[in-house]
Amino acid sequence: MPRHGASAQVSDAVHEIGRFCSERNHFERPALSFYRERMAEIIPLPTKAPRSPRDPEPLWRDALGDRLRRLRHERGERLADTADRAGVSPQYLSEIERGLKEPSSEMIAAVAGALEVTLIELTAGVVDDLRSRVAERAAVGCRTTYSLAA
Numbered sequence: 001m002p003r004h005g006a007s008a009q010v011s012d013a014v015h016e017i018g019r020f021c022s023e024r025n026h027f028e029r030p031a032l033s034f035y036r037e038r039m040a041e042i043i044p045l046p047t048k049a050p051r052s053p054r055d056p057e058p059l060w061r062d063a064l065g066d067r068l069r070r071l072r073h074e075r076g077e078r079l080a081d082t083a084d085r086a087g088v089s090p091q092y093l094s095e096i097e098r099g100l101k102e103p104s105s106e107m108i109a110a111v112a113g114a115l116e117v118t119l120i121e122l123t124a125g126v127v128d129d130l131r132s133r134v135a136e137r138a139a140v141g142c143r144t145t146y147s148l149a150a
Helices: 006-039 060-074 079-086 090-097 105-114 119-149
Strands: none
Touching: 060 090, 060 119, 079 090, 079 105, 090 105, 105 119
């Protein structure tokens, strides 16, 4: 029975596409087998040696808190005295010193001012502390390597 209308045209188009795809697949199959036979060899890549576990790097807030506490102790001040001059509560300053709070730049400036240091001096001190920690870890790693070599 002859087909008529739009549904017949769609059906013919689908049939034509199917025939084209099957012809296309027929021609590509030998190429795929060619590559599978000659190119599909899996070559294992060298892997990196497993890293030895190491201590995580300190957070900025931890290093900042340590530096603020040392500055306060060098001045011989109580937590409450420094906090009062900075305009923060002693509890908040304690949390900053212990690395429990991530203080805003305004809070850092207020505490630095209460300790009579500039932000540049404070930041440089924190950076120096972080660098010395990295150097200490590297020195421990070298000592371990030398002891293993001996």
